[in-house]
Amino acid sequence: MALLEVDHLSVTYTPRDQPANRAVHDVSFRIADGEFVGLLGESGCGKSTLGNAVLRLLSPPAHITGGRVSFDGVDLTEADEERLRELRWVDLSTVFQSSMNSLNPVIRVEAQFADTFAAHKVPGDVTARATELLELVALDRRVLRAYPHELSGGMKQRVALALALALRPKLVLLDEPTTGLDVVVQRSILTRLAELRRELGFAVLFVSHDLGTVLEMADRVMVMYGGEIVEDRPAGEVLREPRHPYTRGLLGSYADPRLPEVRVSYIPGRPPDLSRTHTGCLFTARCPHAEDACRTTHPDLLPDRGGLVRCLVAQEDRLPVVTLGTAEAHTALGSHFPATAGLDRPADPADAAPVLTVERVTKRYTSRRGLRTSSVEAVRDASFTLRRGTVTALVGQSGSGKSTLARLITGVERPSTGEVRFTGGDGPDLRVDRLRGRALRDYRRHVQMIFQDPFSALNPTRTIAYALSRPLANFAGLGGAAARERAAQLLESVGLAPAGQFLDKLPHQLSGGQRQRVVTARALAPEPRVLIADEPISMLDVSIRAEILELLGDLVREHRLAMLYITHDLLSARLLADEVLVLNQGTVVESGPTREVIGAARDDYTRLLLDSIPNPFAKATGRAASPSA
Amino acid sequence: MSTPAPAVPAPGTDTEGVQAAATAVARTTRLPGWFVILWRNRKCRIGLLMLAAFVLLAVFAPLLAPYDPHEDAFPTSLGPTGSHWLGTTAQGEDVLSQLVVGARTSMLVGLAAGVLSTLIGLVIGLTAGFVGGWVDEVLSFLINLGLVVPALPLMVTLAAYAPVRGIWLIIVVISVTGWAYGARIKRSQVITLRTRDYVTAARFAGDGTARIIAREIVPNMTSLIVLGFMGAALAAIGGEAGLAFLGLGDPLTVSWGAMLNQASLGGAMLTGQWAWLIAPGLALSLLITSFTLINFGIDALSNPHLRED
Numbered sequence: 001m002a003l004l005e006v007d008h009l010s011v012t013y014t015p016r017d018q019p020a021n022r023a024v025h026d027v028s029f030r031i032a033d034g035e036f037v038g039l040l041g042e043s044g045c046g047k048s049t050l051g052n053a054v055l056r057l058l059s060p061p062a063h064i065t066g067g068r069v070s071f072d073g074v075d076l077t078e079a080d081e082e083r084l085r086e087l088r089w090v091d092l093s094t095v096f097q098s099s100m101n102s103l104n105p106v107i108r109v110e111a112q113f114a115d116t117f118a119a120h121k122v123p124g125d126v127t128a129r130a131t132e133l134l135e136l137v138a139l140d141r142r143v144l145r146a147y148p149h150e151l152s153g154g155m156k157q158r159v160a161l162a163l164a165l166a167l168r169p170k171l172v173l174l175d176e177p178t179t180g181l182d183v184v185v186q187r188s189i190l191t192r193l194a195e196l197r198r199e200l201g202f203a204v205l206f207v208s209h210d211l212g213t214v215l216e217m218a219d220r221v222m223v224m225y226g227g228e229i230v231e232d233r234p235a236g237e238v239l240r241e242p243r244h245p246y247t248r249g250l251l252g253s254y255a256d257p258r259l260p261e262v263r264v265s266y267i268p269g270r271p272p273d274l275s276r277t278h279t280g281c282l283f284t285a286r287c288p289h290a291e292d293a294c295r296t297t298h299p300d301l302l303p304d305r306g307g308l309v310r311c312l313v314a315q316e317d318r319l320p321v322v323t324l325g326t327a328e329a330h331t332a333l334g335s336h337f338p339a340t341a342g343l344d345r346p347a348d349p350a351d352a353a354p355v356l357t358v359e360r361v362t363k364r365y366t367s368r369r370g371l372r373t374s375s376v377e378a379v380r381d382a383s384f385t386l387r388r389g390t391v392t393a394l395v396g397q398s399g400s401g402k403s404t405l406a407r408l409i410t411g412v413e414r415p416s417t418g419e420v421r422f423t424g425g426d427g428p429d430l431r432v433d434r435l436r437g438r439a440l441r442d443y444r445r446h447v448q449m450i451f452q453d454p455f456s457a458l459n460p461t462r463t464i465a466y467a468l469s470r471p472l473a474n475f476a477g478l479g480g481a482a483a484r485e486r487a488a489q490l491l492e493s494v495g496l497a498p499a500g501q502f503l504d505k506l507p508h509q510l511s512g513g514q515r516q517r518v519v520t521a522r523a524l525a526p527e528p529r530v531l532i533a534d535e536p537i538s539m540l541d542v543s544i545r546a547e548i549l550e551l552l553g554d555l556v557r558e559h560r561l562a563m564l565y566i567t568h569d570l571l572s573a574r575l576l577a578d579e580v581l582v583l584n585q586g587t588v589v590e591s592g593p594t595r596e597v598i599g600a601a602r603d604d605y606t607r608l609l610l611d612s613i614p615n616p617f618a619k620a621t622g623r624a625a626s627p628s629a
Numbered sequence: 630m631s632t633p634a635p636a637v638p639a640p641g642t643d644t645e646g647v648q649a650a651a652t653a654v655a656r657t658t659r660l661p662g663w664f665v666i667l668w669r670n671r672k673c674r675i676g677l678l679m680l681a682a683f684v685l686l687a688v689f690a691p692l693l694a695p696y697d698p699h700e701d702a703f704p705t706s707l708g709p710t711g712s713h714w715l716g717t718t719a720q721g722e723d724v725l726s727q728l729v730v731g732a733r734t735s736m737l738v739g740l741a742a743g744v745l746s747t748l749i750g751l752v753i754g755l756t757a758g759f760v761g762g763w764v765d766e767v768l769s770f771l772i773n774l775g776l777v778v779p780a781l782p783l784m785v786t787l788a789a790y791a792p793v794r795g796i797w798l799i800i801v802v803i804s805v806t807g808w809a810y811g812a813r814i815k816r817s818q819v820i821t822l823r824t825r826d827y828v829t830a831a832r833f834a835g836d837g838t839a840r841i842i843a844r845e846i847v848p849n850m851t852s853l854i855v856l857g858f859m860g861a862a863l864a865a866i867g868g869e870a871g872l873a874f875l876g877l878g879d880p881l882t883v884s885w886g887a888m889l890n891q892a893s894l895g896g897a898m899l900t901g902q903w904a905w906l907i908a909p910g911l912a913l914s915l916l917i918t919s920f921t922l923i924n925f926g927i928d929a930l931s932n933p934h935l936r937e938d
Binding site: 016410441444445448449451452453456457458459460461462467470471474475519522523525526 | 825831832834845848849
């Protein structure tokens with residue numbers, strides 16, 4: 001008997017205002033003692049719903065509509081709340097993406113451990129046990145005395161992990177535990193997690209949309225699409241030969257940025273709408289190998305070469321053979337998808353005219369605490385130039401001063417010393433660090449921003465047409481029908497066609513990728529010279545990141561824009577940028593043409609960033625991504 | 630204006646737009662969304678029906694009242710009889726007619742003072758929260774002052790010493806003493822909203838502060854504003870009744886508070902005229918109850934999680 005047995009589980013959302021949505025459909029799987037299983041898929045494929053259903057944490061309008069879950073011999077679908085309470089956390093614990101926010105802000109970390117022990121009547125010295133647990137997740141014992149707000153996101157997430165392991169559970173559900181943290185922190189948490197599992201031997205169900213991290217960590221991988229499991233096989237096998245076209249598509253988003261030629265691919269389209277009934281295979285609309293039979297026959301999950309796959313073409317062995325893990329194969333894989341993002345191109349920034357120059361800029365923040373004042377240099381002596389038609393990537397961890405530089409360039413803040421000069425306008429050169437009021441507003445027409453979170457960058461109560469009409473009215477003097485027509489053109493220029501379908505929509509009716517396109521269209525509306533993109537893809541699904549990168553790259557070339565691309569992800573920098581600046585604690589540690597900086601990194605910090613990138617192929621090619629030590 | 634989307638997307642094309650269109654079509658109700666949500670909540674439905682009854686009563690008061698409320702030719706201090714269902718006052722006026730016409734005063738005061746104090750609170754709260762800095766310091770000081778000054782004594786003083794009398798004086802007095810609470814809540818809400826990316830984006834789009842507040846921020850706090858209005862209207866109705874009961878109301882206006890005042894002065898308790906005493910009190914409590922019930926529904930409006938069951 002396996003530790004966790006899920007049989008024919010179905011979950012349906014029945015909201016009052018929308019049609020019912022079968023988020024999880026007839027899912028069966030087993031997890032053995034100590035096994036590390038990854039659950040993969042884009043957002044909206046039912047992964048988290050499945051995870052929550054296993055823990056019986058679903059809240060209305062979601063309901064389990066069929067099947068059963070049994071854990072260690074106990075039927076969880078039938079168990080009452082009291083029985084569940086005994087099991088949860090003791091044998092079955094969890095860490096969510098937002099777990100760092102689940103720490104109680106008004107009590108110290110130690111007290112949160114004490115609560116956990118008290119709730120489950122664990123005897124013994126709380127401090128000793130809590131210290132031991134913190135050591136497990138590589139945190140200092142001083143953290144015990146801290147309040148949650150005194151800790152960074154990564155530290156809080158580690159505390160959440162320590163709490164999840166506090167009662168030595170048999171199974172830990174990790175739902176996107178490192179999404180939203182930056183690459184270096186993510187790497188250190190994952191490394192620690194792998195070590196812990198070896199030491200303590202708990203089983204893990206690891207839910208993520210990031211195939212790179214899952215493949216590195218897991219023994220076995222299950223891929224979910226449209227509420228169904230479409231592939232289930234050992235992680236090594238998935239790397240060697242993924243059998244479902246969807247898995248292949250997901251793998252296409254990864255590449256080693258250090259290779260001389262880097263290609264990624266993406267899966268066009270979005271997951272299916274589960275509130276409608278579909279005939280045939282759910283992936284047909286996005287599948288490059290779809291045949292006539294796929295449109296009419298719904299495939300079953302059948303054994304196939306040491307795993308399970310739900311694909312007619314693969315089951316009949318007519319899927320083109322691809323061996324992953326080599327650059328050539330990866331290129332071949334990309335070509336299976338019609339919209340390969342051929343983003344890699346030689347950098348030639350020499351002939352581009354400077355648009356904005358940052359010269360020896362330092363930004364000091366002074367804070368007063370009681371009688372003492374302390375000052376922090378967020379940016380130290382940074383100099384660089386943004387040029388027409390060129391993408392400059394600013395790479396660094398969170399807290400390295402990237403966003404401060406963006407604020408200095410946009411005039412939101414002023415540097416303590418140094419100059420920011422804008423030379424791209426029609427008039428005389430501007431000293432951005434001296435602008436105020438009206439002049440600052442006029443300057444912003446030339447410098448526009450693309451935000452990190454497409455969900456908060458658009459006002460939820462305003463239509464797309466309104467969002468686009470504002471810059472047009474303020475900077476181009478367009479109103480009424482003229483503005484609407486221009487807004488439609490802008491939408492089509494960012495790939496939202498036909499525009500008429502989008503103009504009168506509200507943001508919540510669009511997907512994350514579509515919203516980011518709208519945000520981009522709004523930034524283009526005043527015809528700026530400089531575009532600042534602050535982590536524009538980090539909140540998006542891995543499968544559509546390349547799509548947005550491709551769009552940004554095209555826009556830069558087409559409009560001859562200077563772009564500052566802010567990121568912690570060197571792979572995307574490698575794909576998009578002509579020049580790279582690596583920022584560590586406010587100081588530029590390395591800069592130059594992208595290929596040179598990334599291909600032959602000289603600085604230790606740059607190498608650390610490179611090593612932290614999740615790279616599923618590292619396992620296959622035997623070159624393990626070395627931990628951050 | 631959206632064009633109908635094809636039902637089946639061609640393979641390989643973008644399926645996103647089609648799905649968004651499908652979800653939009655799935656909404657079949659013709660009533661506005663906010664009303665549907667309010668109506669679904671049982672408590673709120675009862676509240677809406679009660680309020681509707683009071684509104685109808687107030688609007689059609691002259692038709693519904695059996696007599697002129699100021700007509701004092703009837704026998705004095707009658708108990709409930711066939712021709713005077715709730716009896717007559719010590720001056721010989723019909724209590725039922727006064728009750729019906731008095732609904733107009735309460736409704737008018739609730740509406741006008743509610744709107745006025747919501748507006749004051751909105752302007753001060755939004756400006757303080759959005760602009761920040763010394764403007765916030767000054768306005769927050771005013772808000773705090775408004776919160777700690779005891780409202781009833783201030784109301785009584787203002788009403789007692791004002792050179793004019795009348796229902797509008799009462800409305801103004803209630804508004805200037807009752808805006809602070811709403812302003813404080815709105816200020817806190819704006820502080821959380823003003824750091825949203827879309828506000829920054831509006832700045833980059835060249836919008837000015839006033840426009841950002843009116844077009845980007847206010848629409849995101851509708852439910853809070855409605856909630857604030859309900860609270861202010863409730864307090865205003867209670868405040869008017871209190872002032873009138875203390876004899877500080879307009880002597881020429883018929884209101885439930887004034888009725889209570891006269892019942893007390895006219896010795897309704899001693900003469901056993903329970904109807905004269907209880908009717909206006911009960912009407913007030915029912916009106917206030919209806920507002921409270923509606924607020925349950927407004928909670929669901931601002932928090933989608935409360936809509937499900």
